Amino acid sequence: MQDVDYIIVGLGLAGIAFCEQLENANKTFLVFDNGVDGASRVAAGLYNPVILKRYTLPWKATEQLDIAVPYFKKIERKIHANCIQELPVQKVFSSIEDQNNWFAASGKPELERFISPILIPDTNEYISAPYSYGKVLETGRIDIKKLQKEYQEYLGAKNAFAKADFEHSEIECTDQGVIYKGICAKRIVFAEGYGLKKNPYFMHLPLVGNKGEYIIIKAKDLKLTAAIKTSFFIVPLGDDLYKVGATFNWNDKDTIPTKEAREELIEKLATLISCEYEIVDQEVGVRPTVGDRRALLGMHPEYPQLIVFNGLGTRGIMMSAMLATHLFNHVENGEDLMKEVNINRFGKKAKAS
Numbered sequence: 001m002q003d004v005d006y007i008i009v010g011l012g013l014a015g016i017a018f019c020e021q022l023e024n025a026n027k028t029f030l031v032f033d034n035g036v037d038g039a040s041r042v043a044a045g046l047y048n049p050v051i052l053k054r055y056t057l058p059w060k061a062t063e064q065l066d067i068a069v070p071y072f073k074k075i076e077r078k079i080h081a082n083c084i085q086e087l088p089v090q091k092v093f094s095s096i097e098d099q100n101n102w103f104a105a106s107g108k109p110e111l112e113r114f115i116s117p118i119l120i121p122d123t124n125e126y127i128s129a130p131y132s133y134g135k136v137l138e139t140g141r142i143d144i145k146k147l148q149k150e151y152q153e154y155l156g157a158k159n160a161f162a163k164a165d166f167e168h169s170e171i172e173c174t175d176q177g178v179i180y181k182g183i184c185a186k187r188i189v190f191a192e193g194y195g196l197k198k199n200p201y202f203m204h205l206p207l208v209g210n211k212g213e214y215i216i217i218k219a220k221d222l223k224l225t226a227a228i229k230t231s232f233f234i235v236p237l238g239d240d241l242y243k244v245g246a247t248f249n250w251n252d253k254d255t256i257p258t259k260e261a262r263e264e265l266i267e268k269l270a271t272l273i274s275c276e277y278e279i280v281d282q283e284v285g286v287r288p289t290v291g292d293r294r295a296l297l298g299m300h301p302e303y304p305q306l307i308v309f310n311g312l313g314t315r316g317i318m319m320s321a322m323l324a325t326h327l328f329n330h331v332e333n334g335e336d337l338m339k340e341v342n343i344n345r346f347g348k349k350a351k352a353s
């Protein structure tokens, strides 16, 4: 029998962040990931501390960013993977009023660090931005697909990774922890993203899920060096490739690319760019979203050795490191969870079925 301190299910942004906590604390662990779906594999990977619809900050954005950027840089050095890139994010203004709202926001104490008050004129002949751009400061992009692949290899070399479906029916809870297929662990952390819906211990939590689709285009003449935001993003990937999207669909929860999303994005793109392009791919993921836009952290009410780390929603890059530390301190050191992210806020409904 193999003995470990933790089993982790899922190696997306949440799973990686929890692995980092365990490594820092010299805990032993084994990660299961089936490599099938997952929001992290699809995400454009932008980190941007400002909500660009309203020019406000998301929950604890400054704290999250101050933790997230050094966290990803540290992983990059540790696993020798180049996956973080500083990338400007420019908001296309829709009107003079929109510009004025931006200037008003740039003068607010909590936002002045992140919103540049200098207008950026539109100099790209293939882009239509008659009211210019505003630039968000301290933005960038994580190549999450690459991070996941390299991190998986890093864990694999330490015999800490198994590419396999985790079968919840094989869990045996004991007084000491859990036994899973002959592996004894003190605890299991479920970081399954939307896969939580198949987890009988936590499936009753109100994870809503939101399907997002991108088209990937090749546009030789576009030559963008910043991510551009209007009602959607265009994110440069290099080699004249761009991610365009993503859509938001609250009804579908599968990962099948749709004609509707493709057409929606083509239509929107036509309002912004005028150069020729070719669609080379379409990608789909389900964001692990919760109605109150807060994460899902905590222990199962009957089996405290079973722990959930989910609900990173649309901003997994900024949130994952801060929340992993918070969850670890709760589990290992008995610190209270913030009420906003504690699964107890939904009552004690999470039961094994």
Ligand SMILES: Cc1cc2nc3c(=O)[nH]c(=O)nc-3n(C[C@H](O)[C@H](O)[C@H](O)COP(=O)(O)OP(=O)(O)OC[C@H]3O[C@@H](n4cnc5c(N)ncnc54)[C@H](O)[C@@H]3O)c2cc1C
Residues within 6 Å of the ligand: 009, 010, 011, 012, 013, 014, 015, 032, 033, 034, 035, 036, 037, 038, 039, 040, 041, 042, 043, 044, 045, 046, 047, 164, 165, 166, 167, 191, 192, 193, 194, 195, 196, 211, 212, 213, 214, 246, 284, 285, 286, 287, 288, 309, 310, 311, 312, 313, 314, 315, 316, 317, 318
């Ligand atoms: C279209 C789209 C665009 C996005 N853009 C951004 C962005 O630009 N910036 C940003 O910060 N966030 C973005 N997000 C959100 C971000 O992707 C998520 O917040 C984050 O990836 C969630 O990470 P996670 O680890 O919780 O879940 P996931 O990434 O979904 O990881 C869960 C993992 O668990 C595995 N798994 C599940 N069940 C099992 C099982 N039973 N056995 C084995 N393995 C299992 C899955 O294969 C998967 O690898 C985007 C999301 C989408 C869908």
